Amino acid sequence: MMRPPIILLKDGTENKQGKGQIISNINACQIVADSIRTTLGPRGLDKLIVDSKGATTISNDGATILKLLDIVFPAASTMVDIARSQDAEVGDGTTSVVVLAAEILKQMKPFVEDGVHPQLLIRAIGKACEKALKYLADLEIKISGAGELREMLVKCAATTLSSKLVSQERQFFANMVVDAVNTLDVNLPLDMIGIKKVNGGNLNESRLIKGVAFQKAFSYAGFEMQPKKYSNVKIALLNVELELKAEKDNAEMRLTNVTDFQAVVDAEWNILYDKLQKIHDSGANVVLSKLPIGDVATQWFADRDMFCAGRIPQDDLDRLMAACGGSVLTTVSQIDDSVLGKCGKFYEQQVGSERYNFFEDCSKAQACTLLLRGGAEQFIEETERSLHDAIMIVRRAKKNDSIVAGGGAIEMELSRLVREFAREIEGKDQAFWMAYAQAFEVIPRQLCQNAGLDALDILNKLRHRHAQNEKWAGIDIHREAVGDNLAACVWEPSIVKRNAITAATEAACLVLSIDQTVKNVRTPSGGAMPGLPGQ
């Protein structure tokens, strides 16, 4: 007898399940990792991506590249997610986390093919991960003392920057980044470090301004007549429009008498003049507003030797407030000396082809600005991303003052420890643990491959050194040999590694636990309207 077929899903829906699905997911993750694998380490190369609109990005940052690749394969997008989470959490190590996750999956693939239940694998690598983190905690070195702390931060920043485009100038930038972070208050708010980019000039003309700098705003006639240099500046920060302006759109006046006409015009002017006078009376000599400052106000201030700038971006204003004190006012009626920001020096200077306003020697000094210079736009953008990574690292390291040696050293040591521990495990779990331990070796191997070194040779040397208890032996790319990376000052905050290991393991578990994907047909856009019969 014929059974009617049971239609469960809409026609065209992709439905894949079973072992094949897990393996195909693993493969997809592998491909994602492959596309950023070569960016790892000081000899890692950059990727150039042109999007469909023609915008060019050149980057070495894993998270940035993955974001631009626009990945649609469902399981593979977990790779993008962990790169992003690493970026948000610690800001660096985005490439290594993806490479590590893909490698764990690769190590697990033969087991899946052999028919091991994924849950067994997940349980084993979860436990192995816990163990690895414990070892990591034992290995990390605490740094104490103010001088040493600074040195540690500089070294961590330099390690991060060594794989970037600016690696030649890494000492210069590392010091700059540490100085920048050190000016912040205890919470280390990231947005108090402004990064301004000016095309042209040389990388090492970049500088750190302990204070705030921003580009000259659009100005009206009269601006050039204002003084551009003050000392002992009093700054009025406003959120007030200083312009002759119409009252709300729906307001309308009916004048019945010609004489009223003049009165209304005068009233309008007086409203503005009142505001201006109040600002002047408060003793401020620099007036900044988030909203426009019109031509009348510009000329009025010019007349009284005051400086003004309108349309200042919110974040610059916030930074200025953090640096100079004072508060942003939404009305000028209460303005007096106590709400003005104060700083030692204000001046305008030409930077490249732009004019910049600088506020220095600020009274509270909890904000700073990095002024980046560089040849091409893409170049500065990549520098900004690199510095962002370095800033994040320094921030994390400052709160969490323990470090490990980079250059594959910590990974090799963890791999060895996990493997040693695994030998004492009974049952087939041992094999899984071994595979997990093996996965850590991908980082040093990739570093070698990117540098064009013989990975097999170096890795064997490393294993040898680690077996002899040289726990900080790692790859010294510049000498193309194995060396003690703790002594060579290749340092990374341990939190980077901790987060990378956790995130990679979790992502691997996630991918392993999926055994079915149901993907709905995309509603055809622009095609026939659904529900219209006969088309």
Place this chain on the structure above:
Amino acid sequence: MAQASAQLLFDESGQPFIVMREQENQKRITGVEAVKSHILAARAVANTLRTSLGPRGLDKMLVSPDGDVTITNDGATIMEKMDVQHHVAKLMVELSKSQDHEIGDGTTGVVVLAGALLEESEKLIDRGIHPIKIADGFDLACKKALETLDSISDRFPVENRERLVETAQTSLGSKIVNRSIRQFAEIAVDAVLSVADIESKDVNFEMIKMEGKVGGRLEDTILVKGIVIDKTMSHPQMPKEIKNAKVAILTCPFEPPKPKTKHKLDITSTEDFQALRDYERQTFETMIKQVKDSGATLAICQWGFDDEANHLLQANDLPAVRWVGGPEIELLAIATNARIVPRFAELSEAKLGTAGLVREITFGAAKDRMLSIEECPNNKAVTVFVRGGNKMIIDEAKRALHDALCVIRNLVRDNRIVYGGGSAELAAAIQVAKEADRIDGIEQYAFRAFADALESIPMALAENSGLAPIEALSDLKAKQIETGNSFLGIDAVFAGTNDMKEQKVIETLLSKREQISLATQVVRMILKIDDVRVPDDEKMGGY
């Protein structure tokens, strides 16, 4: 080809799967392939500019999509107008732009140098050297070259006007204006010196205005210590020349003031209407009275005024200019020491500016007239008034002047100089090559390559001047090494001597340093890319 790897992938069961959106429409090039294709693109751009280098460099003619013709040999301008598509070639464009923004001169040289560096690095890549090692070597070599430049640099006497003029002449030498080179050089020097703030070593270019008018000869170009605006007196009967003028600068229109809020005036009777008419006339009269009372003899207004006001102004003997743009108003205010007045009520004698001579200049047979305000109390604002046979020449002359202005400005900022004619590059190349032998490791090769690339500048100069390039260069190199004299360069203008100090061919150290370090930076960036994903135009149906 390596690009196949990004295309279609098959899983174990033979089904294709797609990881990235529209990956079938992407072109991907990886590895050495990518680096090489980039080098090719960048070199193509550099080769275009190569023939524009130096005093005997030739111009390029560029026609824009709307038919505008530009003739120039300014590197940055050519690059900008070429409208390149290739993503790496765009980097070269930015390179010359960045030199233009920072220094304003040497925009051709920087691109030629970057092209030469890439050409050299291609050879090294063929030998199997890791791109980053090449880049590292270049960086080291760049440092050495900069050191050499520092050591051969001379101090320049900025106070000496004559020497400044000579420097400006070097920059102008390769441009279209070299027929009246001396005159243009003097204009550039005087313009910068009058606006420069020697103390803070800052020059505000917004204070130098450039006006051009077709007609006359290039030689008629003048520097006006004051402002020239493309406007005339509002009424034809107003005086054409005012001596010792007192200028009122107004940003309010000569018309009855209106509130900004939406308003309506209800007129219900004839009397009311009459009153309104009276009011309007009265306002005009008070306005003019106010201007008169302040003692002004010339009113310059940002806005217009209608015929009635115009007539009244004429009747009251008050010359006026209308529709003067914002930046010009500003310059005028600075030059005449006036305050910009937003309301008639605020006019007072203290706010007026003064000008020794205000006159209308007429040109040729055409009815073109312009207003020139001269003999101003403040010399901080000047105008260069360029004349020339056609618009293209004027534009090119303006660009040439801009370059010269930048050179002078850079000297004011930093008075160290090196000598031109490729002598500085050659001296640096010799030092870098010498240093190369002392380096162990693969960087040695990169060092030598860098030295070779530096030599491409004098080489291109010699080529463009019609000299036998290899002969001239080897000759020169031998002489430099023999005498240790770093001033020997290519005698591009056949002056009879190779000594650039004698020929007075001078370039700023700042510009040379910037050229070398910028070029190295960009080359590093290009070398570091090994993976490119570009939307494939052919498959997307473009072209």
